[in-house]
Amino acid sequence: MQALMMDRPLLVSAILDHAAAYHGDTEVVSAEAGGRRSRTTYAALARRAAQLAHALDEMRLGSGDRVATLAWNSARHLELYYGVGGSGRVCHTINPRLFKEQIAFIIQHAEDRALFVEPGFLPILEAIADQLPKTCRIVVLCGADDLPTSETLPALTAYEDLIVGRPEAYDWPSLDENTACALCYTSGTTGDPKGVLYSHRSTVLHAMAIGWPDALGVSAADTVCPVVPMFHVNAWGLPYAVPMMGAKLVMPGPNLDGASLARLFDEEGVTMSAGVPTIWMALTAHMEKEGARFQKLKRVAVGGSAMPPALTSRMNALGVEVRHAWGMTETSPVGLASAPKAKHAGHSDEERLALVAKQGRPLFGMEFRVEGADGGDVARDGKSFGALLVRGPWVASRYFGRDAESPNFRPDGWFETGDVVTMDADGYVQIVDRTKDVVKSGGEWISSIDLENIAVGHPAVAEAAVVARADEKWGERPVLFLVLKPGTEKPGVEDIKAFYDGKVARWCVPDDVRFVDDLPHTATGKLRKTDIRKLV
CATH class of the missing domain: 3.30.300.30 (ANL, C-terminal domain)
Structure with a gap:
């Protein structure tokens, strides 16, 4: 018997519509170079994303066409996430920190039709101008008065000129939820970077999951600053989860040193943030040097690499809870989070630190195996080592454009992560090493x-x-x-x-x-x- 429930597709455009309708006056703050900050709201952001979608239509970009970005975390970048993905195109975020040869490869492999770039990243494109697709239009994320000139790049368009005067409402298409909406390439430490193509369905499910209290934990009462860049696995899904939950969003832009982040956090009332350990190392060192404590910051999520327990203790001493998480480009990325259970309430500080040091336990929807050398499951005793395998609704099934080159994707549906781990009886996973680094x-x-x-x-x-x-x-x-x-x-x-x-x-x-x-x-x-x- 079939159930009698409505069938509505899970689409990123629905996240934006929800944020504009029910959290329309909530702020989105963007820190810019030189210490300036711009302010908008979810309602205004939705109107500008609609204007962008109309501009993409006029550029004759079709469904599934890739639109690349080279940009810091900002409101304009967020408009691209929704205006591109929501209209049926694919938002392809490029990491500007990659080698220029890798960036050229990525743009060519993705066959990008348009490229939206911050002014400060134009030299990257100028260095690879002869390798850019001939049909790739370049739009600079600035106003007409700030539009730079270039002798090596084709005619540049100012973003504000592109969208000005266009309708502020857009009839977002009712897409199949398995339609692609975003593309991100791995950092390519072994061979050329590999593309992971995310669907609307996987993106929405992942955003819902990381908002749970036992994951990254986001609510409408929060002010969230994703320090993790929007060009790195979609800033761990926070540009989708934060508007979904209705929290204030603070974008740090290019200012990621300890002093700048401390000032931004305090002045904007940031309660939650996310980033890699090197960010927290610099921020903690700054706070300790100044003898300061955060005014509002209560918790940070950490991923990308293991957080040293000593650094966790130092952040705890500043009144900040550390939530370890684990993921990969291939897993959207969050699959594990180290939230404690009720049984851990009476643990000593040493036991609590040991728990937080683990990468976490599986979020609902994600399945994990720890496989021994014999192909069988290792004991879940927190001591026995094995290779970590994963599958789930926000895990890639193969790489974009590389159907014949995906040995990590097994025929039985499991993805080999390359991590060597232990798992305990409660499912807490601790990475022992990368397979290649042990x-x-x-x-x-x-x-x-x-x-x-x-x-x-x-x-x-x-x-x-x-x-x-x-x-x-x-x-x-x-x-x-x-x-x-x-x-x-x-x-x-x-x-x-x-x-x-x-x-x-x-x-x-x-x-x-x-x-x-x-x-x-x-x-x-x-x-x-x-x-x-x-x-x-």
Whole structure:
């Protein structure tokens, strides 16, 4: 028997309509270069997204055509999310921190028909002008008075000129909810970047899920600042979840240093934020240096790489709860979140930190397996290692334009994440390492993440990285690279080794400790282990 319920498609345009209708006066604030801030509302943003959709129609961009962005977090970028995706096109966010060769590859592979770019990112396009598609129109996210000139790029159009005077209402199409609405490429640390094509259905379901209290937790009473860029996995879905829930949205723009974020958070009353550990490291260091505490900030979500427990403790001391989450470009991205359960209420500070350090337990809708070397499931005891597999309604089924090149997508429907993890009886997952980063010494696995987290707990250490070096006797041994905090006295190698006493088995302690001025990072803020291995 079929149920007697209405069948309404899940579409991103419905999120915008809802925000405009029921949270229309809620602010969207954009921080800009030079300390300026612009202000709008969800109602006004919906009108401008409609004007953009009309402009795209006039540009004769068809359903499914890719419209690329090179932009910081801003209200204009948000208009693109909805005006492009809501009208049946695909909003293709490009990471400007990638190598220019990767950006050229991405634009060509996606076959972008239009490219909306911040003025500050025009030099990137000028450097690859001869590699841009001939039919790709370039629109600069600025007003007519601020439109720059370029000798190498074709005629540029100012965004405000493009949308001005157009109707402020748009008949958003009633699309099949499995229609594509967004495209994001992986950072390409192994081979060329790979495209993940998100549907309206997957995007809306993911936005609903991350709004749950046990996920990132967003409500209409919040003021949310996504520090994670909108060009990085759709800012973890927050540009969809925050309007859906009706929270005030604060866009940080290009100003991501500790002092700028602290000022923005306090002056706009930010209660919740999200970003990678390097952001929180800089912000915490600034607050400690100033002897300051946040006025409103209560919690932050962290992902992208493991958050050192020592940094979590420092943020807790500032009155901020840390919520670890896990995800990948292929998973939209959030699949795990480390919210505690009722049984954890009486835990000690040490036990609570150990729980928060885990990447979290599965959100409803996401299925996880931890597979051993024999192909069977490993014990859910929080100790046994295995490869993490995932499937769910907001997980990619293959890469865009690469049907024959997707070995991580299994025929049985599981996606191989490349993470080595443990899982406990409650489903809490802890990443031991990336499959390619684990140190295999004497037949045993050594977690580079564990060694890095311990090292960052040393009072002189700002950042740490562990990679393997070949060893004739043991196969591999860990090498520890350290960046020291400014103004601290350099500790001795034996002092660093002694810091591991009682924290790991003696055979896990790095034999080789090296001090460096800085460490290379990927475009998304992760340690670039491929480059660090070259230093061994």
